[in-house]
Amino acid sequence: MWKWLHPYANPEVSYHFTGKILPWLGALATLFLSIGIIWALAFAPADYQQGDSFRIFYVHVPAASLSMGIYFGMAIAAFTSMVWQFKLADASAAAMAPVGAIFTAIALITGAAWGKPMWGTWWIWDARLTSELILLFLYLGVIALHNAFEDKNLAGKAAGILTLVGVINLPIIKYSVEWWNTLHQGSTVSKLGKPSMSIDMLWPFVFCFIGFALLVATIICIRFRSEILTRNSIRPWVRTLVSEHLSKHIAQEKNNAI
Amino acid sequence: MQFDSFSAFLNMGGYGFYVWLSFGVSAALIAGLLFSSLTSHTKVIKQIGARQQRENKLRQVRKNRQNSTTNNPNEETQ
Amino acid sequence: MSIANLSYRAVFSLVLKRDLTIAMRHKDDIINPLLFFVIVVTLFPLGIGPEAQTLSRIAPGIIWVAALLSTLLSLDRLFKSDHDDGSLEQMLLSPHPVFILVLAKIVAHWLITGLPLILIAPLLAVLLHLNEQSYGALMLTLLLGTPVLSLLGAIGVGLTVGIKKGGVLLSLLVLPLYIPVLIFATSAIDTAALGLPYSGQLAIIAALFIGSLTLAPFAVGAALKVSTN
Numbered sequence: 001m002w003k004w005l006h007p008y009a010n011p012e013v014s015y016h017f018t019g020k021i022l023p024w025l026g027a028l029a030t031l032f033l034s035i036g037i038i039w040a041l042a043f044a045p046a047d048y049q050q051g052d053s054f055r056i057f058y059v060h061v062p063a064a065s066l067s068m069g070i071y072f073g074m075a076i077a078a079f080t081s082m083v084w085q086f087k088l089a090d091a092s093a094a095a096m097a098p099v100g101a102i103f104t105a106i107a108l109i110t111g112a113a114w115g116k117p118m119w120g121t122w123w124i125w126d127a128r129l130t131s132e133l134i135l136l137f138l139y140l141g142v143i144a145l146h147n148a149f150e151d152k153n154l155a156g157k158a159a160g161i162l163t164l165v166g167v168i169n170l171p172i173i174k175y176s177v178e179w180w181n182t183l184h185q186g187s188t189v190s191k192l193g194k195p196s197m198s199i200d201m202l203w204p205f206v207f208c209f210i211g212f213a214l215l216v217a218t219i220i221c222i223r224f225r226s227e228i229l230t231r232n233s234i235r236p237w238v239r240t241l242v243s244e245h246l247s248k249h250i251a252q253e254k255n256n257a258i
Numbered sequence: 259m260q261f262d263s264f265s266a267f268l269n270m271g272g273y274g275f276y277v278w279l280s281f282g283v284s285a286a287l288i289a290g291l292l293f294s295s296l297t298s299h300t301k302v303i304k305q306i307g308a309r310q311q312r313e314n315k316l317r318q319v320r321k322n323r324q325n326s327t328t329n330n331p332n333e334e335t336q
Numbered sequence: 337m338s339i340a341n342l343s344y345r346a347v348f349s350l351v352l353k354r355d356l357t358i359a360m361r362h363k364d365d366i367i368n369p370l371l372f373f374v375i376v377v378t379l380f381p382l383g384i385g386p387e388a389q390t391l392s393r394i395a396p397g398i399i400w401v402a403a404l405l406s407t408l409l410s411l412d413r414l415f416k417s418d419h420d421d422g423s424l425e426q427m428l429l430s431p432h433p434v435f436i437l438v439l440a441k442i443v444a445h446w447l448i449t450g451l452p453l454i455l456i457a458p459l460l461a462v463l464l465h466l467n468e469q470s471y472g473a474l475m476l477t478l479l480l481g482t483p484v485l486s487l488l489g490a491i492g493v494g495l496t497v498g499i500k501k502g503g504v505l506l507s508l509l510v511l512p513l514y515i516p517v518l519i520f521a522t523s524a525i526d527t528a529a530l531g532l533p534y535s536g537q538l539a540i541i542a543a544l545f546i547g548s549l550t551l552a553p554f555a556v557g558a559a560l561k562v563s564t565n
Binding site for chain 2: 046106113233
């Protein structure tokens, strides 16, 4: 049943496969993102309550949900690598961590920039912003653990354990922060509740969301490919690939010189 | 088009600074990530290549030394 | 009787006794985190001012954050010396389940660092003018919460024990995981100060305790296997 998947467990096959789909992913991401962003910035109607500051929503919400999604993706990769001793999954988890951290940072910064006109302060201990901040800490922990080990295979295993511990804790942290927030909520008026979405607001959002998701996939693919190369650097196929690449590079330089 | 002029577009109904700040910072972060990912890929290839060249050179040297010892055994014994 | 057919309970008590004996020989290992706890708590009134009202308002948070930090400080020793002299590897190679060995070590760690912390906490609560109604809640939350700190912290130590400069990394890994305990413990103490029932928060901390008690030793075992390679 799952046999068609087996070839992709081979690093060489998945390296070439990702190399093939990478340009398509990149092109689609650029297409969706450019349509989505231009639509969101220039053509989508302003919110009747928040005015044009509502346009931050088109970056903030995709970034926030993708940051959570990438963490779950990392956890799934860590789980598969731990249960089936599947080394490529470690490589993919290592590729996802920095991307997730950057998108968490984007969600935080855009959240702050949205909060300033809406709440009057850059930072508010809002439940969602706080759990996003903690998610950033979890990401940074995983990245730091990755960097602390010399051996990439060991690093992948250790980071996988931490990711799984984190993913069990993440819902607990999220709910405890939400509960804490309702307990301590003072006189702040939360205007960032559900914005009333009309259809002409929703479409650009759909484009932005798909565009950002494709962009994430593209970047993860690029990083995944370099992770595969570093982990398999002594394999013959990597050696031939690298020497071909370098000879092509040298030939190009010679051509340029002439 | 929601805006009458380009300056109105930049102004964003008074929220220009916040809107452009968040879009700008996001774009900068993503561009940085994309750039670092791409350069790290070529860097990895170059690193592996450099190590390969070093190994080849070492192998060459070893082979030469072996050849010289097998060709002139008299020199060794003297 | 050979070592291989010891019962689980015998293994547990053997490791526990061994760790406690080692700790008793290095008494400063017990005293230093405690001293750190006391000093951190005394620094807060000096930084904020001596008004009793402010202090009693923030006392639960200060005591709990200081407890987190001092636990973190003591965590490093949980597996470090055993890893350095190779006895950790011997333990992992032994025929007994890693779960039992790890649990015994964590219990020993809690007895050495968590328990003294609980005993000294009321004294610090006096210094911070904690509300009189909150003492019970403080003790109960510490009693249920500090084992969670030891259990979760052990995962971080297991992951970083093979790394040379693991100390700072450990805090980065472990502190985010401590947040739920901190939130519910301080809220229980605050609720108690108002004279309201705080059994709900206690129940949640108890649930965290049971959950980490059952799951954390497995994670620690896996982490130690990675670290000792």
